Amino acid sequence: MKTDLRKPEVGAMARRNTFFEDEKIEKKIDIKQLGRTLKYILPYKKILFLVSCMMLIAAVVSLLPPRLLKLIVDEVVVNKDYRELVLVGSGLVLLSAVEIISTFIQARSMGKMGLNIISRIRTDIFNILKQLSFEYFDNRPDGKIVVRVTEYINGLADFFSNYVMMFAIYIVKIVVVTVFMLSLSPVLTLIVFATVIPMLTIVFMLRSALRKMYTAHRFKNSNRTAFLVESIMGEQIVKNYNRIEINKNVYKQIHEESMNMWWTIVKRSRLNHPVVQIFWHAGTLCIYGVALAMILSGNDLITAGVVITFTTYMSSFQDPLSQISNIIQELAQVSSNLEQVFDTIDYPLDIKDKENAVTLKDVKGNVDFNDVTFAYEEGTNILEHFDLHVRQGETIALVGPTGAGKTTIINMLTRFYDVKDGSVAIDGIDVRDATIYSLRKEVGVLMQDPFIFKGTVLDNIRYGKWDATDEECIAAAKMIFADKFIQKLKGGYNHVLEERGSGLSAGEKQLISFARIVLKNPSVIILDEATSAIDTETELLIQQALDILLKGKTAFIVAHRLSTIRNADCILYISNKGIAEQGTHEELMAKKGLYYELAR
Ligand SMILES: Nc1ncnc2c1ncn2[C@@H]1O[C@H](COP(=O)(O)OP(=O)(O)OP(=O)(O)O)[C@@H](O)[C@H]1O
Numbered sequence: 001m002k003t004d005l006r007k008p009e010v011g012a013m014a015r016r017n018t019f020f021e022d023e024k025i026e027k028k029i030d031i032k033q034l035g036r037t038l039k040y041i042l043p044y045k046k047i048l049f050l051v052s053c054m055m056l057i058a059a060v061v062s063l064l065p066p067r068l069l070k071l072i073v074d075e076v077v078v079n080k081d082y083r084e085l086v087l088v089g090s091g092l093v094l095l096s097a098v099e100i101i102s103t104f105i106q107a108r109s110m111g112k113m114g115l116n117i118i119s120r121i122r123t124d125i126f127n128i129l130k131q132l133s134f135e136y137f138d139n140r141p142d143g144k145i146v147v148r149v150t151e152y153i154n155g156l157a158d159f160f161s162n163y164v165m166m167f168a169i170y171i172v173k174i175v176v177v178t179v180f181m182l183s184l185s186p187v188l189t190l191i192v193f194a195t196v197i198p199m200l201t202i203v204f205m206l207r208s209a210l211r212k213m214y215t216a217h218r219f220k221n222s223n224r225t226a227f228l229v230e231s232i233m234g235e236q237i238v239k240n241y242n243r244i245e246i247n248k249n250v251y252k253q254i255h256e257e258s259m260n261m262w263w264t265i266v267k268r269s270r271l272n273h274p275v276v277q278i279f280w281h282a283g284t285l286c287i288y289g290v291a292l293a294m295i296l297s298g299n300d301l302i303t304a305g306v307v308i309t310f311t312t313y314m315s316s317f318q319d320p321l322s323q324i325s326n327i328i329q330e331l332a333q334v335s336s337n338l339e340q341v342f343d344t345i346d347y348p349l350d351i352k353d354k355e356n357a358v359t360l361k362d363v364k365g366n367v368d369f370n371d372v373t374f375a376y377e378e379g380t381n382i383l384e385h386f387d388l389h390v391r392q393g394e395t396i397a398l399v400g401p402t403g404a405g406k407t408t409i410i411n412m413l414t415r416f417y418d419v420k421d422g423s424v425a426i427d428g429i430d431v432r433d434a435t436i437y438s439l440r441k442e443v444g445v446l447m448q449d450p451f452i453f454k455g456t457v458l459d460n461i462r463y464g465k466w467d468a469t470d471e472e473c474i475a476a477a478k479m480i481f482a483d484k485f486i487q488k489l490k491g492g493y494n495h496v497l498e499e500r501g502s503g504l505s506a507g508e509k510q511l512i513s514f515a516r517i518v519l520k521n522p523s524v525i526i527l528d529e530a531t532s533a534i535d536t537e538t539e540l541l542i543q544q545a546l547d548i549l550l551k552g553k554t555a556f557i558v559a560h561r562l563s564t565i566r567n568a569d570c571i572l573y574i575s576n577k578g579i580a581e582q583g584t585h586e587e588l589m590a591k592k593g594l595y596y597e598l599a600r
């Protein structure tokens with residue numbers, strides 16, 4: 001029996017999006033709203049003007065040869081005037097040259113413009129991503145974000161550098177050909193349009209069904225990327241828990257869903273071509289019939305030359321027309337890509353600077369939590385009426401059961417999340433009134449698992465103060481006793497570290513992050529201590545480093561090691577949405593309550 005491994009237990013349906021669930025995008029961007037992209041196109045008005053001129057020239061010029069052909073048929077062949085043949089020949093060469101040059105200039109300019117537009121959208125989405133609150137990242141798997149910034153934007157690149165241009169070129173061509181055809185024979189032109197209008201209507205109808213399919217495919221595709229990214233990030237666990245086979249199976253299922261959707265799209269979009277063909281052939285047949293009837297009935301409006309020229313124009317008409325119908329189909333894909341990309345670009349930035357935000361300067365380090373209530377998700381308060389007042393230079397240790405809300409408390413100080421009620425203030429200034437830049441400059445965080453970037457040890461230490469000299473970085477490392485282990489690395493301070501610091505021990509990573517924060521020199525330090533056991537030697541080193549690091553600064557330490565906790569000025573036992581016990585180590589031990597139990 002084939003079980004569906006991806007589906008969660010009944011009742012355990014995730015509230016946040018996961019790889020086994022399609023995303024929901026409220027705002028639909030359809031062909032009508034493609035105008036949104038104008039914001040990106042308009043800055044290139046000059047190029048557009050140049051391109052339009054070139055397009056027009058190329059279109060007109062490409063249509064003149066059939067006229068000359070008509071001259072040859074009706075004058076040279078009939079009247080045997082060979083002087084005209086020379087003139088017509090040189091005219092043809094000249095026209096070709098003009099067409100080639102103008103097409104070249106236009107293609108080059110459009111290509112460049114497309115590139116610039118995509119680069120703007122790419123920059124925009126990256127900038128937005130860097131400003132989005134953690135909540136955004138909490139709500140969907142990383143893979144679904146990655147795929148928007150990479151794949152879906154790539155899909156747009158084609159649109160801006162090719163299709164926009166092509167679409168415009170083809171429209172211009174069609175208009176110009178129409179003028180030429182009308183001047184030749186209004187009756188035959190009428191027949192052409194009687195064919196084209198119903199044909200385009202059907203193409204449009206097909207597109208709107210395709211549009212929905214593309215969106216569905218995007219969702220399946222995102223699911224697949226989400227699972228892929230999750231698997232890569234959890235590689236160690238995947239292997240250790242022998243999930244390779246099971247995961248292959250899951251991947252196969254997700255991949256098949258995406259493939260099937262794609263196949264449906266392919267089948268449907270193949271309909272486009274026959275529709276265009278059927279109408280076109282029918283139209284051509286009508287034209288020959290009418291022309292023949294007119295010639296036979298002795299109507300002198302139509303000569304053999306006119307029919308030949310007209311059919312040549314028709315082939316100049318058919319080409320852009322079938323391209324346009326292809327582009328209309330492509331638009332279905334482009335709209336669903338745009339929808340995904342703009343969903344991120346338009347996401348409301350809830351954690352941002354207020355209009356008159358103040359810059360925190362010369363911060364002393366008094367921190368107040370005033371009656372704070374907080375929930376990550378509506379209806380589940382993690383903290384309620386949390387009150388805490390810390391004076392400059394004090395060290396506060398946060399202890400308590402796992403999941404009690406210790407990390408949550410410090411998350412609000414850096415505005416990783418905003419309070420739902422109450423306020424958090426530094427030196428009396430509500431953190432929401434300060435600029436985020438100055439706030440994060442003044443509040444330094446040492447995470448449970450410090451992130452190490454690919455680069456040298458020096459670059460990693462320099463991360464928060466990009467203009468620090470090598471000497472400053474080395475001094476910082478020496479100050480917190482990281483020098484000894486760094487010297488032992490192959491390249492010393494120039495040793496290249498891997499992404500996420502693979503190749504370093506947990507303690508070593510912490511030491512590098514300590515050196516990083518020494519350089520940053522914030523007024524308030526937050527330390528979310530790692531729970532993992534560190535060998536006694538490193539622990540001693542880290543303890544010494546901490547003493548130096550925290551000297552004279554206000555500090556919040558989520559502590560697991562007794563040595564750190566003992567040295568704190570005040571210990572808070574966090575439990576049950578607030579502070580359950582509060583005092584120094586001695587006071588709390590004497591109380592023989594929760595802390596006493598924990599310490600024992
Ligand atoms: N991003 C999040 N979205 C939703 N719920 C969250 C989020 N982060 C934490 N929580 C929940 O909030 C509660 C408090 O989490 P928090 O990380 O503050 O615990 P903690 O006291 O730091 O625990 P630990 O000692 O294990 O680090 C937990 O129940 C947790 O499940």
Ligand SMILES: [Mg+2]
Pocket residue numbers: 406407408528558
């Ligand atoms: Mg925590």
